[in-house]
Amino acid sequence: MTNTASSIEQSVLIAPAVYEAATATIRAEAARLLSEGSVAAVIGYVPGRRAGTAMPAVVTDAEAAQQLVFSPACVNNLTLFLTKAKKEVRKKGRLAIVAKGCDLKALAGLIGESQLKREEIVVIGVVCAGVYGAAADRRAPLSSASLARKCRECSVHVPEGVDLLAGTLPELPRLDPLEAAELARLEAMTPAERWAFWKEQFSRCVRCLACRQVCPFCYCEQCLCDRNRPQAVESTPRPAGNTAWHIVRAMHLAGRCAGCAECERVCPMDIPLNLLNRKMAKELKALYGHEAGLEPKEKGPLAEYREDDDQSFIK
Amino acid sequence: MHAEKVNHDFEPKIIAFVCTWCTYAGADLAGTSRMQYPANVRVVKFPCTGRIDPVFILRAFQKGADGVLVSGCHPGDCHYMAGNFHARRRFAAFRGLLDFVGVDLQRLQFSWVSAAEGGKWVEVVTDLTERVRQLGPMREFKELEQEECWSGALAAADLQEAYEAIP
Numbered sequence A: 001m002t003n004t005a006s007s008i009e010q011s012v013l014i015a016p017a018v019y020e021a022a023t024a025t026i027r028a029e030a031a032r033l034l035s036e037g038s039v040a041a042v043i044g045y046v047p048g049r050r051a052g053t054a055m056p057a058v059v060t061d062a063e064a065a066q067q068l069v070f071s072p073a074c075v076n077n078l079t080l081f082l083t084k085a086k087k088e089v090r091k092k093g094r095l096a097i098v099a100k101g102c103d104l105k106a107l108a109g110l111i112g113e114s115q116l117k118r119e120e121i122v123v124i125g126v127v128c129a130g131v132y133g134a135a136a137d138r139r140a141p142l143s144s145a146s147l148a149r150k151c152r153e154c155s156v157h158v159p160e161g162v163d164l165l166a167g168t169l170p171e172l173p174r175l176d177p178l179e180a181a182e183l184a185r186l187e188a189m190t191p192a193e194r195w196a197f198w199k200e201q202f203s204r205c206v207r208c209l210a211c212r213q214v215c216p217f218c219y220c221e222q223c224l225c226d227r228n229r230p231q232a233v234e235s236t237p238r239p240a241g242n243t244a245w246h247i248v249r250a251m252h253l254a255g256r257c258a259g260c261a262e263c264e265r266v267c268p269m270d271i272p273l274n275l276l277n278r279k280m281a282k283e284l285k286a287l288y289g290h291e292a293g294l295e296p297k298e299k300g301p302l303a304e305y306r307e308d309d310d311q312s313f314i315k
Numbered sequence B: 001m002h003a004e005k006v007n008h009d010f011e012p013k014i015i016a017f018v019c020t021w022c023t024y025a026g027a028d029l030a031g032t033s034r035m036q037y038p039a040n041v042r043v044v045k046f047p048c049t050g051r052i053d054p055v056f057i058l059r060a061f062q063k064g065a066d067g068v069l070v071s072g073c074h075p076g077d078c079h080y081m082a083g084n085f086h087a088r089r090r091f092a093a094f095r096g097l098l099d100f101v102g103v104d105l106q107r108l109q110f111s112w113v114s115a116a117e118g119g120k121w122v123e124v125v126t127d128l129t130e131r132v133r134q135l136g137p138m139r140e141f142k143e144l145e146q147e148e149c150w151s152g153a154l155a156a157a158d159l160q161e162a163y164e165a166i167p
Helices: A017-035 A078-082 A084-090 A101-112 A149-153 A178-187 A191-203 A239-253 A262-266 A273-288 B023-032 B054-062 B083-101 B118-135 B140-146 B157-165
Strands: A041-047 A054-059 A095-099 A121-126 A164-166 B014-019 B041-046 B067-072 B108-112
Touching: A017 A041, A017 A095, A017 A121, A017 A164, A041 A078, A054 A078, A078 A084, A078 A095, A078 A101, A095 A101, A101 A121, A149 A178, A178 A273, A191 A239, A191 B083, A191 B140, A239 A273, A239 B054, A239 B083, A239 B140, A262 A273, A273 B083, B014 B023, B014 B054, B014 B118, B023 B041, B023 B118, B041 B118, B054 B067, B054 B083, B054 B140, B067 B083, B067 B118, B083 B108, B108 B118
Parallel strands: A041 A095, A095 A121, A121 A164, B014 B041, B014 B067, B067 B108
Antiparallel strands: A041 A054
């Protein structure tokens, strides 16, 4: 399992110019916001030390805002910095955040869960043509071969409801959805084959918990899976605990996950975690017509109910 | 009303997570009415079906359950007004997830059994026990419990050879 599709089709270059335009707008806007004092800090991306990389940064003065960039290497979901898990960032005061479409869905989810208020943050939305996948060669310009899997079926290239929009959308090539195909492949298997598939995948898990740490929705101050009196989920990297951990995590994210696929990106063992999340999203769409979107919803599908919900599975 | 005593090769372990207000009282009624039902079921009492976390079901399977029953009040009868409505959504989603991971959903049953339905309790428990008996033991989670991490790789022939080659 790789995060890129290299062999399937000829690689198509994906609009490099849009990233430069977005970078210029982000810098100007961040400098303006910081110098006029309307925000205390801007959460954005700065170049990493190696060529072709970028890393998240919390910029607090207008001069440093000139280092902000937006490139295909800006893979992180910065919404993470607005959660309870990163208290020190919220303490700085009013914040501005650079957000791609997929990150904006997570932001909407957090607002819906009352983790922050829309008026407390300034959202600099960026038009995003896609970012690098995990195994991509980052010295080469972004092409359909090095594109992250989630970007192949992105539905929000242009974010909506933001305070400022950076960049304009170029014409994008049509790409085959890989994740949907993989999901369909798994769904067509027999239960025993699926069990074998997931058993193999989960057995690789080393329980580094990077998937949890990078997830904007895993902001619980105490995780159920860290508790040991009583212990709900075994915490050592053995098959039983691993399977339980991933099932529990998928369950906790059901109806909340924004599909940013950060969990899958940071997984050192290349476990296709987003498949589980996608499955749950699909399931809840089918059951309750709920979809993670850009509009904050007051309640998720598992936090509310209707009296006439389907109960054909209950005898 | 005495059930015939039959010897079976395999006695399934069934864990029943029940709500204290309806199904527990229903099972109690079945008992006080001297109805017979399989002794394979172990009842765990909860304040409400809304309290039953999917983790409990996983834990039951890991610890050797061959079948799990979750049962509570009929919709609208919840002692806490809406606990069973929330549980209904949660378990509908959880079923989808378990199926996707490859667990046989026939081993997992959800029911509404009220305090007056001693007969239904007997029926549900008997059905599930018989079904699980046909399916045989639940091996998947128990095997996971027994396996060490990396077990497959460590048992490889080339590693064994390398190990034996150490002077």
